[in-house]
Amino acid sequence: MKDGTREDYELLARLEKPFLALTADRVLDELRRAGETSLEGYRITRLDHGLQSATRAERDGADLDWIVGALLHDIGDGLAPQNHDRLSAEVIRPFVRWDVAWVVEHHGIFQMLYYGHHYGWDRNARDRFRDHPCFDSCATFCERWDQSSFDPDYDSLRLEHFEPMVRAVFGRKAHDPAVIREGFVSALPA
Template identity: 40%
Template sequence: MATVVAESLRSGGDSTADRVLCLLESLRHVRLGLPVNQLDHALQTAARAETAGAPEEMIVAALCHDLGKAISGHNHGAIAAEILRPFVSAGAYAILRHHEEFRYVDYPRWTGVDPRARLRFRDEPWYRAAVVFADEWDRGALDPDVRTPPLDYYSPLVRTVLSRPGSGIGSDRHFREAR
């Protein structure tokens, strides 16, 4: 049985990309009182990453950063990070995992979150990239007048990045480096 599963994964039988694209599409119906739905927010964030010349995995990370909101608003970054964990670098995983904390600077103190929460990561090698992610890509991606490429435009990139099992933090090499 293990051989069948391994062969299925090697041959592209794992439909992770299809499921991720379906979850992204479901974000079209999640608005959260914002001027755009969560799919449009994801597309705007990915477009900003692409315009900035980000690597493929970071464009996909930007597209999928709020993917967890298809399930729950709480801890949505961790949900998205775990879905992409086997396919992205340790840095991209960490940025996804902690992007909510990097956005706390935007929330008033009365919400009970520490607006300086991101500073606990300031010595991490991915800290500067996470600041760019949060402040330049994620923060302003709520404009109802911005036109972005549709989800279909990003589908091949999602399929490419999510077809690299073992290349991300889920591999033994990256797991050892992350510790």
């Protein structure tokens, strides 16, 4: 890489543009794959779980970043189940507000409140983030939109409903400070 010229890198940037423009398509394809099978023991697919989470967020009056964050919060599960939360956050981080990415990144440890004790884990491990400005947002996200979204009878909106939202988010300029708003914590709907 160190031997590349400015012209080389300008060429690469130009050639990468079509690939980058298809990011939303790749994300939507991964969501569709998540709907093809269910994890053993679960009554719904990972896609169904994301759709339920996003539907709950939308019905609660959440904004675009929260809805897409809810839809994609487990998108890393198929590739990295042991750290899916961090992988999922990295997928969305360049395109959503800072607080939404932080919540997605940390939802796994916050979810342990509901089940960690069954494995002998510290169900209150999230308390180490008690002073973080996104603590309440993450706790609310998990309570209202994540842990409750494993209901096979829930009337979720279909992926087609959320597709324009995914395209809008991934159509943004990556790492745009006006979108990311580092340090800003948005209010979740009451």
